[in-house]
Amino acid sequence: MVQTDENPFEGKDPIFKAKQPLKKDSFDPDTIFHRDEEINHYVNSLQDVVVGHDPNNVFVYGPTGVGKTAVTKWVRDKLLEKASEQDVPLKIVGPVNCRNYKSSYRLVSRLVNEFREPGDKLPKSGYSTDTVFEFLYEEIESVGGNVLIILDEIDNIPPDARNDFLYDLPRAEASENAAIDQARIGLIGISNDLKFVDSLEPKVKSTLGEREIKFGPYDANELRDILGYYADLSFHNDVLSTEVVPLAAAFTAQERGDVRQGLKILEKAGEYARMDGSTVVTEDYTRRATESIETDEILDCFKNDLTRQQALTYIATTLAIIEPEHDARTKRIYSLYSSIAEAADSKVRSERKIYEFLDQLSMQGFVRSEDRNLGRGGGRRFVYQVTDDPVDIINAVVKSDYSGALPNNVWNILKHHKEDESTSFEAPDPDDKKQQQIWQFT
Ligand SMILES: Nc1ncnc2c1ncn2[C@@H]1O[C@H](COP(=O)(O)OP(=O)(O)OP(=O)(O)O)[C@@H](O)[C@H]1O
Numbered sequence: 179m180v181q182t183d184e185n186p187f188e189g190k191d192p193i194f195k196a197k198q199p200l201k202k203d204s205f206d207p208d209t210i211f212h213r214d215e216e217i218n219h220y221v222n223s224l225q226d227v228v229v230g231h232d233p234n235n236v237f238v239y240g241p242t243g244v245g246k247t248a249v250t251k252w253v254r255d256k257l258l259e260k261a262s263e264q265d266v267p268l269k270i271v272g273p274v275n276c277r278n279y280k281s282s283y284r285l286v287s288r289l290v291n292e293f294r295e296p297g298d299k300l301p302k303s304g305y306s307t308d309t310v311f312e313f314l315y316e317e318i319e320s321v322g323g324n325v326l327i328i329l330d331e332i333d334n335i336p337p338d339a340r341n342d343f344l345y346d347l348p349r350a351e352a353s354e355n356a357a358i359d360q361a362r363i364g365l366i367g368i369s370n371d372l373k374f375v376d377s378l379e380p381k382v383k384s385t386l387g388e389r390e391i392k393f394g395p396y397d398a399n400e401l402r403d404i405l406g407y408y409a410d411l412s413f414h415n416d417v418l419s420t421e422v423v424p425l426a427a428a429f430t431a432q433e434r435g436d437v438r439q440g441l442k443i444l445e446k447a448g449e450y451a452r453m454d455g456s457t458v459v460t461e462d463y464t465r466r467a468t469e470s471i472e473t474d475e476i477l478d479c480f481k482n483d484l485t486r487q488q489a490l491t492y493i494a495t496t497l498a499i500i501e502p503e504h505d506a507r508t509k510r511i512y513s514l515y516s517s518i519a520e521a522a523d524s525k526v527r528s529e530r531k532i533y534e535f536l537d538q539l540s541m542q543g544f545v546r547s548e549d550r551n552l553g554r555g556g557g558r559r560f561v562y563q564v565t566d567d568p569v570d571i572i573n574a575v576v577k578s579d580y581s582g583a584l585p586n587n588v589w590n591i592l593k594h595h596k597e598d599e600s601t602s603f604e605a606p607d608p609d610d611k612k613q614q615q616i617w618q619f620t
C-alpha cells in the first residue's frame with residue numbers, strides 16, 4: 179500500500195555523480211590511456227596533411243571497445259588544431275558510422291551535408307546516386323585543400339557503395355570523370371571485422387590499406403587505469419570500494435579486453451547498490467554485475483542484431499542443446515523451431531529456410547556446427563553448438579520480446595542440463611512422436 183502523499187522517487191543520487199561517461203560512446207574522454215604507440219602511428223600517417231602534402235589513406239582495425247573510435251576523434255581534433263595554426267586548408271568529415279546508412283545514396287548525401295549549410299541540405303531522396311556523388315566531388319573540390327573522410331565500422335558499408343567509396347573516392351583526383359583538381363582526398367577506414375579486409379578485392383585492399391594501424395585488446399593493468407578514470411568521473415567520492423575497479427578490469431581483461439564491457443560492469447554494480455539503498459558499491463555488487471553482463475549482451479543481440487526468424491532459430495537451437503540426450507541436429511532444430519514459432523505467433527518458415535538462418539547465425543558467431551564422427555560404422559553427424567552459455571541465452575530470452583516463445587517447463591530442463599544430467603530424467607526416444615514432446619508449449 180502506498181499513500182498518495184508518498185513519492186517513491188529519490189531527489190538525489192547517492193551513487194552516481196554523472197552517468198554519461200559510462201554510457202555508450204556519447205562521451206569523449208579528455209585523456210587517452212595506453213595508446214601512445216597507436217597514436218604515434220596515426221600521427222606519422224597523417225603528418226603530411228599538416229604541411230599541405232597529399233594525405234595517406236589509413237586503415238584502423240582491432241576488436242570491439244579498444245579505443246579505435248576514441249583515438250581517431252582525438253587525433254582528428256589535434257590535426258585540425260595544427261592545420262588551423264598553420265593556415266593549411268583542411269576539412270575532416272566524420273567519423274561517420276556506416277552502420278547507420280543502408281544505401282549508398284544515404285551515405286553519400288550524409289557526407290555532402292557535412293559540407294553544406296543548414297538551409298542547403300540534400301533531401302532523403304530525389305537524386306540519382308551518381309548525382310549525389312557529383313555533389314560530393316563539388317563540395318570536396320571547393321575546400322581547395324586536403325579532405326579527410328573518416329568512415330567508422332566500414333565493414334557495414336552498403337554493398338552498393340563499396341567500390342565507389344573504397345576505390346574510386348581515394349583516387350578521384352586522378353580520375354577524368356570526377357571534377358577534382360585542387361583537392362586531395364584521404365580516406366580513414368575503421369573496422370573491427372578482420373574478415374572484412376580479406377573479403378576486399380586486392381585493388382581495393384591496397385588502396386585502403388596504404389597505412390594500417392592495429393589496435394589490440396587492453397590488459398588488466400591498462401583497463402584498471404582506463405576504468406579508474408571513468409569511475410572518478412561517474413561516481414561520488416568514497417562510494418566505490420577499492421576492489422571494484424580492479425575486479426571489473428580483471429574480468430574484462432579475461433573476456434576480450436573491451437573497455438565498453440568494463441564500463442557496463444561499473445554502471446551495473448552502481449545500480450545494484452542503489453537499488454539496495456546502499457551508499458557503497460561493494461565487491462559483491464560488482465560480482466553480481468559481471469554475472470549478469472553476459473545475459474545483457476545476449477539481450478542486446480536479440481534487440482539489435484537478430485531478425486525475428488533468426489532469433490527463433492537461435493532459441494530452437496539452444497533448446498535442442500539443453501534437452502537431455504539429444505544432439506542439436508537440423509531436423510530436431512526445425513521441429514523445435516516450428517513449435518516455438520507457433521507459440522510466438524510467428525510465421526513458420528520451411529525447413530530449407532532454417533538452414534539459411536543457421537548459416538547466418540553461424541556467420542555472426544552465435545552458433546557453430548560440428549561434424550561429429552560416430553565411430554565404427556556409425557557414419558557422421560552434423561550437430562550445432564551455441565557459442566554462449568545456454569543458461570545465459572535462456573535468461574536473455576526471458577527478458578526479451580521472445581519470452582512467450584519459451585516452453586513452460588524450460589527451467590526444469592535447464593536445471594537438469596546444468597546439473598550435468600545427474601538428476602533423473604526420462605530421455606525421449608527419437609523415434610517416438612509422443613516422447614519427442616518433452617517441451618510443454620501452451
Ligand atoms: N585508451 C582509452 N582511454 C580512454 N578511454 C578509452 C580508451 N579506449 C577506449 N576508451 C573508451 O571506451 C569506449 C569504447 O572505445 P571506442 O568506442 O573507441 O572503441 P572501438 O575500438 O571504436 O570499438 P568498436 O569497434 O566497437 O567501434 C569509449 O567510451 C571510449 O571513450
Ligand SMILES: [Mg+2]
Nearest residue numbers: 246247248330
Ligand atoms: Mg568504434
